[in-house]
Amino acid sequence: MIYHSFISSCVLILQLLALMVQPGIGAKVPAVIVFGDSSVDAGNNDYIPTIGRSNFDPYGKDFEGGKATGRFCNGRLSTDFICEAFGIKSAIPAYLDPAYSIKDFATGVTFASAGTGLDNATADVIHVIPFWKELEYFKEYKQKLIKYMGYSKATRRLREAVYILSIGTNDFLENYYTVPGGRSSQFTVDEYQKFLIGITENFVWDIYKLGARKIALTSLTAFGCLPLERATNIMQKHACREDYNQVARDFNTKLIALIDKLGKEAKGVQIVYSNVYDSLADAIAKPNLYGFENVDAGCCGSGKFELGLLCHFAEIFLCKDADKYIFWDSIHYSERMNRIVADYAMMYTFNRFL
Template structure:
């Protein structure tokens, strides 16, 4: 029995050493060693669980199709796009939330999410639901950089930060939860085009800042056809609950401006590789031809009536049995199956260059 006890004493440090060696081998072998995420609920893996806000989803029925049926805080029945991208790049199956104390810097070294459901480019958007503003996401990123350098050393950490793939998905809340829902920004920007240009300036500042902090490979997801979200269709009574074309046209217009920004930043910032990973077209195809993608329902979500419910209004007792039949999980967010289809599309069309 004595040799076993001796072996047990040194086992934990030895295991940690092996893990560190495997981690370093991973970083040296991968063109993309980590996935780093900024944005809103479309990519938030649970940061809002740890701040005082109602914009949460860390309860059933959310996460019922996630590993072990765990409601992590993702606004989905299962995984979300960064998880699928991370898996496709051979890194890991799920990208953890930075504020989740269950994870450490060794977990975050291969992927970390700073996103916050309900936020936007505009600080005023984050104030609506008291969530993390984009500037604070950047502050968390700076904090993460310090921890990573302390964990792996300056040279290795800097290599990871420059080789990592940065996923950014944000902007929908700026329009639907702020500009069109409240009066402050509309009084300041009488036309939505003026507000678009204001957001474009904020976006430029954000991307320039993370470039200065070491980001080189960036994927920007523009706005979806937000007029086709179940919540917006439910309120479009006069047009028989069809998609709100005004919102869809706005998304197309703003995405065009984001595309221009991507081209400009790639030209102006040496070594910057930013892709315009626009999901508008593929998302609209899924919504208008759901059966072509294996869905049965695209007008309502799986949760409750599927027309208004999200967050705490999603009652497990009134949720569909099979979310794979639905394009949307709740009235605002896609189902896991939809996220996977869109992620596969983005990887093949825009992100394969980084593989």
């Protein structure tokens, strides 16, 4: 009992220290450049024909001005908090948002698209921006940056920027386990993981050739614990789906091996692993340490199935305090959880870029 209390106290101290990460801490990072899915999409999907949007109430109710920006959250995303912790700015704009220009994007931009995946077939499910297109947008961005800053300054900016990749969950939940006659008929789970890791490796080499030197690859989260997956896990009394969590852990093991490999092969690169799996698992296991009261449902509607427009239609049932919830809707984190993820990442991953 004494040992358990000691460990819990140590965990709490570390978490409190993480929450003390403040903006403007003397970072040497001039920009944060983001690729990925809805976990880091600040609204790119608002400007393409897709149902994968969140530019309506109650999304964004806790964002500055109560604005629904297209973030799948009640407020800011983890990448917004990371950017702020580097002392750059409080929110990273979406590349396709016409309200912003290269002047804004020069210090941070996201090319992410909600609903996309590493696999091009995943983007086709709800017709969002495929991963390869995010890379094309980055190439276009580089040319705009050179025109805006000049070749020398732009090259230095790209070299000193931090690049974050947060993607992969949709490849399994939206594609592999959902589309009949699709990837599951072509690959075993292990083969599909290796297929996705291969795409990740090619992507890292692509942005490396374009100037990236500080790269963070984000793990898959414990997606078996997402409210939607728990709600449909009737046979196990709505517990987390351990089979899905095992898939995530196996993928993450392969991702770590890739990071080790690339670290040896890519000259002058700093490539790190951002462990969001443990952030979520720990918050679910010890919610009181983080101030959460609900770990298995979202703030929106019943919290079990609502997502996107369903949250809008169920707005009357919105929870009173999203900070008490790990999840905002049936898939995505609340702003508070995003802050915790960012604080954890700053303490254990991005600290080496300071």
